[in-house]
Amino acid sequence: MLSTISKLEYIPESQMDSACALGGNGLAFVYYFINSLTDGITKAGVNRQTALKFAAITVQCAALTLLESGKHPSELKDSCTSPSGSVRYGLRVLDKADVASGVASAVEAAHKRAKELAEKLPN
Structure with a gap:
């Protein structure tokens, strides 16, 4: 029924918590x-x-x-980045601030916390 109004992707049950960590928290990020x-x-x-x-x-x-x-x-990022253009300068700032690692760590932390909260739920 849902496939008539949305695109569905199969996620193995073993990866469901991880997928939900991104789907549920990714919007806020x-x-x-x-x-x-x-x-x-x-x-x-x-x-x-x-x-x-x-x-x-x-x-x-x-x-x-x-x-x-x-x-x-x-x-895609590389396709809109010239060697000494404004994008390259902005990306250097993001890389220096280690934004990519910070975003990945935020998803990992949200996933870890979701698992902790799930473990506290009564069976």
Whole structure:
């Protein structure tokens, strides 16, 4: 029934907790990222409401491009990055702050906490 209104993916039962950790917590992490994009562009002079709309559309476009192209995120990132352009400079800041590791660690921590909470539930 759900396949008529949505795309479904098979997840082995052994991976269900992990998939739920991303699905259940990932939205909050993406909202956090959108808010950060918004903060950055408001510092450049764009009003907050417009900045928020641009940031959300940017994330939406990136997600749709990824899903429709089937390409790896790194390949897509590289395709819009010139050797000494503005993207490269921004990526250096993200790499220096170890953002990728921080995001992965946030998902891991959320998964660990979800498992801890599940273990406390009565059988």
